Amino acid sequence: MQSAIRTEELTKDYAVGFWRKRPHRALDRLSIDVAPGEVFGFLGPNGAGKTTTLKLLMQLIFPTSGRAEILGQPVGAVAVRRRLGYLPENPYFYDYLTAEELLGYFASLFGYVGPERRRRVSMLLDRVGIGAERRMQLRKFSKGMLQRVGIAQALINDPEVVFLDEPMSGLDPVGRREVRALMLELRDRGTTLFFSSHILADAEALCSRVAILAGGRLTAIGQLSELLAFEIRGWELVVADLRPELIDRLGDVVRHHAEIAPGRYALELTLAEPPERLLAEVLGAGARLVALNPLRDTLEDVFMKHVAEASSHRMTTE
Amino acid sequence: MRAIRHIAVNVFRESVRDKVLYNLVFFAVLLISASYLLGQLTAGQDVKIIKDLGLAATSIFGLFIAVFIGIGLVSKEVERRSVYGVLAKPVRRHEFVLGKYLGLVLTLAVNIAVMAVALYLVLGYMAWMTPANVQAAWDAPALDPALLKAVFLIFVELCLITAVALFFSTFSSSILSAVLTFGMFVAGHFDADLKNFDQVVASPAAGALARGMYYVLPNLASFDVKADVVHGQPVPWALMGLATGYGLVYIAMLVLAAMFIFSRRDFK
Numbered sequence A: 001m002q003s004a005i006r007t008e009e010l011t012k013d014y015a016v017g018f019w020r021k022r023p024h025r026a027l028d029r030l031s032i033d034v035a036p037g038e039v040f041g042f043l044g045p046n047g048a049g050k051t052t053t054l055k056l057l058m059q060l061i062f063p064t065s066g067r068a069e070i071l072g073q074p075v076g077a078v079a080v081r082r083r084l085g086y087l088p089e090n091p092y093f094y095d096y097l098t099a100e101e102l103l104g105y106f107a108s109l110f111g112y113v114g115p116e117r118r119r120r121v122s123m124l125l126d127r128v129g130i131g132a133e134r135r136m137q138l139r140k141f142s143k144g145m146l147q148r149v150g151i152a153q154a155l156i157n158d159p160e161v162v163f164l165d166e167p168m169s170g171l172d173p174v175g176r177r178e179v180r181a182l183m184l185e186l187r188d189r190g191t192t193l194f195f196s197s198h199i200l201a202d203a204e205a206l207c208s209r210v211a212i213l214a215g216g217r218l219t220a221i222g223q224l225s226e227l228l229a230f231e232i233r234g235w236e237l238v239v240a241d242l243r244p245e246l247i248d249r250l251g252d253v254v255r256h257h258a259e260i261a262p263g264r265y266a267l268e269l270t271l272a273e274p275p276e277r278l279l280a281e282v283l284g285a286g287a288r289l290v291a292l293n294p295l296r297d298t299l300e301d302v303f304m305k306h307v308a309e310a311s312s313h314r315m316t317t318e
Numbered sequence B: 001m002r003a004i005r006h007i008a009v010n011v012f013r014e015s016v017r018d019k020v021l022y023n024l025v026f027f028a029v030l031l032i033s034a035s036y037l038l039g040q041l042t043a044g045q046d047v048k049i050i051k052d053l054g055l056a057a058t059s060i061f062g063l064f065i066a067v068f069i070g071i072g073l074v075s076k077e078v079e080r081r082s083v084y085g086v087l088a089k090p091v092r093r094h095e096f097v098l099g100k101y102l103g104l105v106l107t108l109a110v111n112i113a114v115m116a117v118a119l120y121l122v123l124g125y126m127a128w129m130t131p132a133n134v135q136a137a138w139d140a141p142a143l144d145p146a147l148l149k150a151v152f153l154i155f156v157e158l159c160l161i162t163a164v165a166l167f168f169s170t171f172s173s174s175i176l177s178a179v180l181t182f183g184m185f186v187a188g189h190f191d192a193d194l195k196n197f198d199q200v201v202a203s204p205a206a207g208a209l210a211r212g213m214y215y216v217l218p219n220l221a222s223f224d225v226k227a228d229v230v231h232g233q234p235v236p237w238a239l240m241g242l243a244t245g246y247g248l249v250y251i252a253m254l255v256l257a258a259m260f261i262f263s264r265r266d267f268k
Helices: A050-057 A099-109 A114-127 A143-154 A173-188 A200-206 A224-229 A244-253 A275-284 A299-317 B002-017 B019-041 B046-080 B082-087 B093-129 B147-169 B174-189 B191-195 B204-216 B226-230 B237-264
Strands: A005-016 A022-034 A039-043 A065-070 A084-087 A161-165 A192-197 A209-214 A217-223 A232-240 A254-261 A264-269 A288-296
Touching: A005 A050, A022 A050, A022 A209, A022 A217, A039 A050, A039 A200, A050 A065, A050 A161, A050 A192, A084 A143, A099 A114, A099 A143, A099 B002, A099 B082, A114 A143, A143 A161, A143 A173, A173 A192, A173 A200, A192 A200, A200 A299, A209 A224, A209 A299, A217 A224, A217 A299, A224 A299, A232 A275, A244 A254, A244 A264, A244 A275, A275 A288, B002 B093, B019 B046, B019 B093, B046 B082, B046 B093, B046 B147, B046 B174, B046 B226, B082 B093, B093 B147, B093 B237, B147 B174, B147 B226, B147 B237, B174 B191, B191 B204
Parallel strands: A039 A192, A039 A209, A084 A161, A161 A192
Antiparallel strands: A005 A022, A005 A065, A209 A217, A232 A264, A232 A288, A254 A264
């Protein structure tokens, strides 16, 4: 099946320094493949290369080496741009246009005219919650309202692939929930979504797959369940009617323990021994099983680990 | 073509809402009207003063419009990143540049038309108030259609200045573009002096440099027929055609260069 988005060894160097220019690698041989209909989260701390990647995909900048394709065609082709939407980071539009005029202008660039154009503009502004303010000039808009207008303009052509650079930025909790719902609605309609974020809760709520970028390099990529599954770091055993001296007998395998109610304990077990053996021992001593859960890293733990690895790798190579 | 048209219309719409533009046009019209009062102070010369000041105001305020709005065409869009949204749409970069340019040319045309109408109204009032025997002594009638020749060449010159502003703004910041464009305007008016610069300096290198600049810089003096028109001297159609042709070729080169640079640049 044809990929929705594909990059091959995509690399971007910037020249930095005023007098003696030297190259700074903003993105290092990025290869990713996003299938149609996927919700792909592009995660990384500030300066990781997320916006650089999105700009390369929009051909706002040109790669130093490598290539990128969207819907099987090289990026930058006008035919491809007809089928995609893009929300830039902290979007800024024309001060003296109203929201309605801006969307009308963008719709006309896609060839929409007359009542069809008016219908689309009005429908999208409704969808992102811009009411009577749509007749106000954009210079009077707050950051959150501009973000909503930005999302509306990214969807003006009913795109097959949508790129969103930090879509939740500047939004209040209500706005975030609405945008999340909108993204899920787009996913259900089969739209491919590629979004960058440093807010991991958004990725956990929305993405089928994520990539983690740090220092311009891809440090992890995969389904959220896979990335998190690899990282089981122990077990949580909850038992009732447990005699406290038994905990000491279990030894080092119990990393922490806490009494959550009289006779009821939560034990955090290391991976040193299989949980079945310990469970048999505890139950044999007359305790009752309440719960046994694997302890997984959260996405945040995984993220922090990869970012730390990437920065230590960079320090050793420099 | 569709994209170019929509971009041009958008530039026009945005610039007519910009207060800077209203202020400039207001002051130009004010100055043209004030020239009537100045004309009253100099007996016999009044109609010439009105024409002189009116055409100069059209030219200078047109220059401000061309530079201040012209540099905003591209460099401000890049600085404020509004260009990102447009270039992700099915628009080729050269179409964007051309659309922006044509939009400003349209804005300039409307503004110059307003200023020309204001000038003719003042001159019409002047003619209405002046006895026929006094009018007979004038070099040219008050409502001389030849004024339109001067206005047209001011328009061509401003289109050229806009193209200069556009060219600089495709690769430099808005402030630098403004400075460079003003510099080009001043140098362009003294361009003819550069041709024979080698006869007044001893250094052959300086002479050669001046000669080189003479060929590169636009010769803006060739668009200036204000004095001829004011004094009722004929402005031949051949001269009009030559100046317009020269302007169009220069504009085409600048716009093509701007398109070329803009199509290859990174938006960091």
